[in-house]
Amino acid sequence: MKKTNLLNYLLGTIILVSASSVYAGVKLDDIDVASDDRLLFTAEQKVPGVAEYKSLYCTKLGDEKITSDPVLLTCFPERMELLDEGKILQIRNKDGLSRYSTEEGKITKVDDGNHGKTLRTFPIASSQDGKWYCTVNPVKKATGNLVLVNSKTLLQKVLVENVDLDYSSMKVKWAPDGKALLYENNNSVYFATPDAVVKNLQVNENFRKIGEGSIDSVQWTQDKKIIYLKDDVVYCIEQNELYTRGLYSALVGNGKIISRLPVEFNCLTDKFWCNGKGNRIAVISRGNILSIYTVGIEEKNAHAKVDLICPLTEVAGTSLGYEMFWTADGKALLWNDSMDYADNEKTGTIYSVENNMAVVAKASRSIAPVMSPDNRKLAYTDNGALKVFDLSSMLETASYDKESVISVAWAGRNALYIGGKKTVGFFNVLTKESNILFLSSVDKAYWNAGFIVTKISDEKGFYCYDAEKNIWVPYRIPDVELSAKDKNGRYRAYVGKATNAKYDNTIFVRCLSGKTYTYSVFPDAMKETCNGRKVALALDAMENSEGLGKVLHVLSEYGIKVTFFLNGEFIRRYPEKTRLIANSGNDCGSLFYTAADLVENNFVIDASFITRGLARNEDEYFAATKKELTLLWHAPYYHDTQLIRTSGNTAGYEYVSAFSKFSDRTTYERSQEKAEPYKSASEIINGMVEGLEDGMIIPVCIGKANGTRKDYLYEKLDLLIAAILESGYEITDVQGLK
Template sequence: MWRRLLVSLGLLCSFLLGAEEVVFSDLVLSPLNTVLFTASLSVPGVGAYRTAFWAEPGTGTLQQLSFFPERMRFLPALGKVQIYNRYGLFRIPLEGGRVEVVERFPAFVRGAEIATTSPLPIATSPDGRYLVHFEKDSPAYGTLVMVDLETGEEVVVAEGIELSYREIPVSWAPDSSLFLYAHDGMVYYFSISQWREGRVLSPERRVMGRGKIGSVFWGGGGRLYFVEGTVIKVFRKEEIFTHGFYYGVVKVGRVVGKLPFHFDPNFDRLWIGPEENFVLFCRAGRDVFLYPLDREDYEGGALQEPSLVLPRRMYLEDVVWDDEGKLTLFVKEVHDGTVERRLFWMVVGSQRVFEEREERPQVWALSEDGSYLALAMEDGVHLYRYDSWTEVGRIDHPEPVVLAWAGDDLVVGGRWSVSRYGRDGSLKALLCISQPEGLGFTVGDYRPMVWAGKDTVQWDVARAVFEVREDRPAAGAPVLNTSAYRVYLQDLPEQPYRNIVMVRDLQGLSTYPLFPPPERSYEPFPEKDESVDFTYFTHGSRLRRREVALVFNAISSAEGLVRVLELLKEYGVKATFFLNGDFMRENPGATRQISTFAAEVGSLFYTHFDMSDSRFALSEGFIQQGLARTEDEYFEITGRELALLWHAPYYFVREDLLRAAAAMNYVYVGCDVDSLDWVPQFTREGESRLYAPAARLVERIVSMKKPGSIVAFTVGRPDEKDPVRRREDYLFQKLDVFLNELIARGYRFVTVSELMEHAR
């Protein structure tokens, strides 16, 4: 009871101290002068968790005792489960009993710093031997590196790759012989055999075509499908090399189908059926079409195949498609301040419409042979025969986070433990503790023990193995000193670690940290503050807090809004939205979405026009009427009131406008960092001088922001109504990159009202 209370208080502290800091706690010192402690942090979409460690101050040995499955997969060739989190990369045999720290990959127990941001994704080859990962070079760019985990050899695949915290732009061939990667709007291949033989060609001789990693799909027999424009081509493995060498000169590969729409790799997705006779095309995440895969040219023809049109609050997240043609769509719905999944199902070839099912899973996994589907829901993990949707078992595993099939067994990664179960739901093995509810030492030999729920493990740190136990050490006050050592916690101001474990060597008369402190500190504050205008508020205090306010201006388009709201909720970011009357009238559903998700909503006036235009005479009465009508319209749509914050279209400001709004108790909110995400690549006059790709915009914003900044974004796409005003990509697709960079620099996110209050 005492230990559980201690851990619960520690988790609460990690929430209060902020998601960007690592907090160490739960120190226990054994008579053998070994130390137990925990580290806690918070993960977007998962919440706070802690990790247990054992250390020996005399030798500097450090060993991890719990392994939270932030990301998890099964490696069939090795027969091991791979877990990836902020502390490193780990592999666990299916029988459990030991956890291997993957060599040649950064790990906290080997001296690496704990990442306070989301871990950048990795791509492990199917045979488990090779690993492709990012090495971060700047806020939005990195180097793509491949590592041979057996030999330790590394090779730089490409530099200047745009970072993403959702996926790495890599797709491995099923036989691990090569992978494809995307760089700067092009897709390339990288061959393992060519690398081994020292004959890697230059990138221009390894081109597959224009697109992103979503433009490729691996089929049976190692066949590669590639979509470019409206054409779907298939390549045999040997044709990949020929195509790359003669790209743009000789046409290689076979056209197997055409899309009825131009494929946009920014928003569209494609799946080829297991029998490779049907294609599922998802346009802009919401319009889903299923049709035969053939070379029929759809120009001038009628498309009469099954389709599904999703409302703007939903988007297609994933697809499960078995060899018998049973197709399930996993759709994410962002609505009424919550995020949940919905299922749509059909049998390809025998049904004409998708049927919605009643299950609302959090995570899912289809067995390798397509026979069984596992769905994790609020009441446990349900196992179904996929051909009939007959439930055949239920696993009562507390708080599942991720699922992975391992042959006939299901591995459930939960908040407290990771276990392997049979298809009938029977427990076969405890693979590891995810996070501890308690920890302590055994009596007599003082071996470390970690437990959570009903599961307890005892570690033999010398052999790096553990065994499952039924007993637990008796509760008692933690021991922090022996005749040789004393251990304690010391605060680290302005550091990614909130504190650090210190060791006082009573015999050697020295004091030192148990492990290396972080090398980086948070960004320094400016040398002096700047005056703050509370009538025309453009920034907060530069010295009091390391915080920024994110502002999202909704003018016309609502494209990408669902992903923005989902990310803000996932990262716990409080933001301020400004809504224009035109947006509300054209997008009442999106307006209601914003009202339930946004921490604060202000006015962007009744209609959107250039107030600096000399053709318009603006009176104080006109401004007041426009603000009042916007308030009333927002209330009619949402049943809620706007905050008394506003700014004019295009941030136009004039003294009489400020005076008119102030008479209604409105504060004019400007910004000191314009993201420029509204700038198109081209206008009708030609190329835009201010245009930059989304990753460059992230770098620009990061370099310009200061403590107290107001950073302005624009909701939607500038080309939704005017195709000429298109961009190659969109900043809302890089919002997670921006958020992680500011978190790493020690920033917190507040509303405009909070920023004002903190500046007074």
């Protein structure tokens, strides 16, 4: 490797990381000062919901301040995608977007305009050839603009404004050849062609409408047809007919009817998948029932043939979500993520669902499974180890357990890019061989003969930073012990206390020659900030349990403790799920023994009614969990009177009032009847965050309301938590506000 002026080269190739982009909780450490005044240090990223890791930075010291912004030398693979027909491996994390050229073996840092806006990265939807992808650029905390991006030029075009942000999915589906895409907007599905979009030749959206519904109402087949479900009707639309049907939809309808379902499809609660030929579909209704049908029967109004109807009640624990896979030979497989009632651990299970539900594999704490391009293999993780599952033999055919795997991207039928906690590498599924491309993170790095060197592990040995390609290469060093230096003849660097709450500490530099002066590498770290702002989350379990598993998983993922308020109706209906909440480590208060609205005119209540109701709820909770409730409570729906509040006080309970300006209990029907404004979950989050105050209690109700809503706040709890944290607030349980 050529010995170059490392710092000057880095400034031209890597994005500069300013102090303002360092998130709360960052810990600076592992300093090493070179003889030419270059400084190495690590920053440990403590981002909720993302694995902890150390990033390596380099900067140049000066007499009164650093002479260049710190430069990032590692690349953590929070998300990875293969783009531009396999020529680019894209790596994304909160530090920004990087691209590894598979032809040149070189990393380039790219500014996509979203750097520093969010704690975590959002998914993208890329075309199969990787020439295009769609993403949502955040505008507010929970909403943004859906854009189409040219993978090579990074040219962006807005498809839809003001769409919901989502950490787990994109409301876009690409045609197999990448020449068209489907997207959702305002409760309808539309198509677009990327070439027309970038050339500003796209016709008005009204003429590109597939039909009413959501992105879950449509699927592409391998021969580029669209299967569209509306109510109980199954439509088939040819890709070459899209514009014709868009322009003349009033005359020709939504497409060719190929079957009718025995049960209507609800695009708000149901999901469906089709096989490559489009002649078999699988529907999961309300997350409870799996149905598989054969469709495409010649008679126009013929009902689909029922291949399988299976209740999903056999799933162990509480479900976090489902995904369906169709193998190359037409077999149907179901992946289910669930949270075990016994230990609250996330488990992924693969079921064969041809004749019945049969377990074929299990995995603990897996990443989202990824199908190979030929639909013959499935990649997932089990306790951090990569597993490759052959879908023909239904057996594990390869594994990689040298480090914890964070993300993967298929590089063909038999190869994978593996994003590990320490390295990003290439893995051959057939030969089981792997090689390191670059480093994800480092524990510590050193200067050695002018080079930056780190030891990955005893097995993988030492690696040296290649400034020309921005990657790391194997390095053989003399048999000497590496040691870091905190000073040279001109400067001494040390770690000290920061006054800014966004920093756990900071790095100070003291000049040892000439004018005596001490400064912080990050000046913002020494600026006073408003500390101690807190809000509490109150999770209300009233009558339904939908989404409880995901809620508990999100809380665990973010390491946040909240207060659950449990109603007697919930405890009686779901004793197992009540125990799941009780054993989760969260605070549990009372939501009274009945779910009735206590201030309605048909109720006549007195102090005895309240105290007896609270006592009954205590008894039922103890019978279910063998634990006691915290002496906090609120009335159902937070509807109360002075009598209700004081009666609870006499029973030893403290009454809790919560933020009530916005609510996801307002359904479409209630909005019409009561003239209450209907707001989506994302709009509610935006409104809540804009009005955050120290000491605020934010209510989130588990389960669905009686009526129709497109989405619920509990479904976007991860987005709400991230928005609060990004606004500079700590999240606690109700007692933590005292």
